[in-house]
Amino acid sequence: MRPPRDERRGFVLAFVVFMLFAISVTGATGYMMVASEWEMSNHSGQGAEALTVARAGLERFVAEQIGAVGDSVSYALGDGVALITTRKLYEQDSLTHVYYVRSEGTVDDIFSPNSPARRVVGGYAVHHKRPLAHHAMVMIGANRIDVANGGEIDSIDRDNAVTCTGGGATPITGAIAAITVTEADANDIQGVPDWEIWSGGSSEIVDSIALRWDVLSDPDFPVEFENTLPDFGSIPSDSFPIIRYTGWVYANFTGRGLLIIDGVFDPGSSFTWDGIVLAKHTDDIIQGHLDGFLVAGLEGPNMYSTVDYRMRTHFHSCDLNGANETLSYMELLENTIFEGS
Amino acid sequence: MVLSTFIIGLVSHAFLVQNQYYSTQTLRTSAQDNVRTATELMAREIRTTAGGGVVVAGARTLTIRSPIAVGVVCGQEITSGRHIHTEGGPAGFDSDEVGGVAVRSGTTWTFQNTTWAAINGSDSQSATRCYDNGADTTGAYSEFHRLNGLDVLFGTAPNEGDLVMLFRETTFKIQASQLDPTTLGLFRSQYGGALTEFATGIDATAQFQYRTGGASYADTIPGAAIDDIDAIRIVADARLPAPTGGQDDVRFGWSVNVALRNIQ
Numbered sequence: 001m002r003p004p005r006d007e008r009r010g011f012v013l014a015f016v017v018f019m020l021f022a023i024s025v026t027g028a029t030g031y032m033m034v035a036s037e038w039e040m041s042n043h044s045g046q047g048a049e050a051l052t053v054a055r056a057g058l059e060r061f062v063a064e065q066i067g068a069v070g071d072s073v074s075y076a077l078g079d080g081v082a083l084i085t086t087r088k089l090y091e092q093d094s095l096t097h098v099y100y101v102r103s104e105g106t107v108d109d110i111f112s113p114n115s116p117a118r119r120v121v122g123g124y125a126v127h128h129k130r131p132l133a134h135h136a137m138v139m140i141g142a143n144r145i146d147v148a149n150g151g152e153i154d155s156i157d158r159d160n161a162v163t164c165t166g167g168g169a170t171p172i173t174g175a176i177a178a179i180t181v182t183e184a185d186a187n188d189i190q191g192v193p194d195w196e197i198w199s200g201g202s203s204e205i206v207d208s209i210a211l212r213w214d215v216l217s218d219p220d221f222p223v224e225f226e227n228t229l230p231d232f233g234s235i236p237s238d239s240f241p242i243i244r245y246t247g248w249v250y251a252n253f254t255g256r257g258l259l260i261i262d263g264v265f266d267p268g269s270s271f272t273w274d275g276i277v278l279a280k281h282t283d284d285i286i287q288g289h290l291d292g293f294l295v296a297g298l299e300g301p302n303m304y305s306t307v308d309y310r311m312r313t314h315f316h317s318c319d320l321n322g323a324n325e326t327l328s329y330m331e332l333l334e335n336t337i338f339e340g341s
Numbered sequence: 342m343v344l345s346t347f348i349i350g351l352v353s354h355a356f357l358v359q360n361q362y363y364s365t366q367t368l369r370t371s372a373q374d375n376v377r378t379a380t381e382l383m384a385r386e387i388r389t390t391a392g393g394g395v396v397v398a399g400a401r402t403l404t405i406r407s408p409i410a411v412g413v414v415c416g417q418e419i420t421s422g423r424h425i426h427t428e429g430g431p432a433g434f435d436s437d438e439v440g441g442v443a444v445r446s447g448t449t450w451t452f453q454n455t456t457w458a459a460i461n462g463s464d465s466q467s468a469t470r471c472y473d474n475g476a477d478t479t480g481a482y483s484e485f486h487r488l489n490g491l492d493v494l495f496g497t498a499p500n501e502g503d504l505v506m507l508f509r510e511t512t513f514k515i516q517a518s519q520l521d522p523t524t525l526g527l528f529r530s531q532y533g534g535a536l537t538e539f540a541t542g543i544d545a546t547a548q549f550q551y552r553t554g555g556a557s558y559a560d561t562i563p564g565a566a567i568d569d570i571d572a573i574r575i576v577a578d579a580r581l582p583a584p585t586g587g588q589d590d591v592r593f594g595w596s597v598n599v600a601l602r603n604i605q
Contacts (some may be wrong), residue, residue: 089471
């Protein structure tokens with residue numbers, strides 16, 4: 001006999017409730033497992049990203065460092081931010097300092113903005129304060145330099161220790177070329193010695209000056225002034241800006257700093273410069289006045305094998321050092337990266 | 342009555358199957374979490390291993406020297422005392438973990454095992470000595486510290502400007518688990534210490550593999566190539582017994598490649 005209708009209705013209700021309960025438990029358990037796994041992998045991924053951001057920040061800071069070393073800088077990298085701080089720890093000499101560089105990478109989680117993933121890496125770097133090795137007042141990767149027609153190269157320092165720190169430097173070589181250096185008058189070149197012959201020419205010069213010309217001439221390498229001069233009246237008198245020109249540069253201007261010519265340096269008689277001139281090539285006739293150094297022929301032999309040198313070039317160590325310090329860079333010491341806390 | 346029995350049986354079976362599924366999934370998740378956490382902890386120590394810091398590179402045993410703190414010698418005493426700066430100073434690391442000290446010469450490190458107690462030389466003048474040599478000590482007075490006895494360890498004490506590393510020497514070993522003898526476990530020990538199990542449920546396929554340039558990994562490498570190791574793979578496959586009898590164990594394949602940043 002079938003049970004009364006009322007009893008059957010109760011059984012179905014209980015069955016449905018049970019099934020609903022089972023399905024709910026299944027769903028809740030599944031959700032908890034997936035949510036927990038998602039959260040864990042998400043946090044793990046953010047931690048790994050924070051580490052990558054920290055490392056990238058450290059590398060970028062060292063790679064982009066030029067000039068004076070700042071105390072701190074931050075970069076937005078990917079989904080995170082790298083905060084770089086530095087601390088000078090040792091002065092090996094007046095030109096070489098050892099720094100500790102710390103990079104803290106953080107990656108925010110929108111679900112917990114107050115506790116971002118955070119990783120720290122540290123490393124050590126040497127700051128080369130005046131990296132350009134100045135072997136001579138004039139170094140041109142040409143076969144011949146003829147100093148004549150009013151040209152003059154004097155490597156006796158016209159500054160002294162009172163004028164600036166490092167003033168009163170020892171005289172250096174006057175000029176360097178690949179085959180011959182001549183002077184019209186016995187006093188046109190004054191150096192110790194007056195000149196040297198570097199048969200390796202351009203490549204020997206590039207190797208010896210300890211500068212990355214490929215980096216300095218790279219259009220992607222940021223400089224303060226590109227194909228234009230600053231208003232020298234509006235910048236501090238002791239600042240030496242970096243200025244880069246490309247192409248054939250008829251230089252008839254006055255200024256100071258580090259002048260990079262990614263092309264042909266063709267100075268006229270009214271050219272006056274305090275600092276350093278680095279050029280891919282020079283014209284066959286050079287005129288004007290330079291209180292500092294000239295290095296040319298930085299991408300193979302100079303386009304003119306003989307240079308008629310009519311420029312008056314004097315050794316002013318204060319100008320030279322000021323311009324040289326704008327080239328200062330950091331070198332990360334190999335095998336010193338570690339993770340901090 | 343028959344229909345009710347059939348339905349109850351069906352529901353019960355469904356419940357049991359679901360329960361088994363939940364248990365398996367929970368175990369699988371547990372196995373994943375277990376090996377993930379373990380390999381993440383290991384990777385953090387392995388990643389910054391310095392050049393020359395791999396001491397033992399076996400399929401089931403790995404011993405590495407990784408930096409706890411790196412510092413630069415910024416001052417020295419007439420005696421062998423050397424003043425260094427490390428981030429956070431001595432308070433910034435667990436001195437019990439120190440397994441030795443290394444000095445950087447050229448681009449490589451020379452390691453010597455020792456204890457923190459043997460080289461710790463507290464000196465209130467460390468920051469002053471380093472300041473005299475150009476160090477920026479602002480807000481970091483306590484981060485400068487003195488180390489003694491480095492001349493005994495290295496023949497001569499390091500020069501000013503040299504880098505010094507305090508390292509931990511850690512051994513990772515894959516062997517029979519003490520907590521669950523049916524599986525393997527991952528063990529860790531500090532220099533001179535006993536092995537401690539920190540992950541259980543590791544499969545017999547677990548091992549360490551090594552890369553010495555190129556792209557391939559091997560579980561054994563010639564002794565002469567140990568300094569050429571530039572990446573370590575942790576194969577930490579997980580295995581846990583099934584929740585009920587008559588079923589296969591729950592397995593989870595997991596491996597992590599850790600590039601040695603300081604060596605590449």
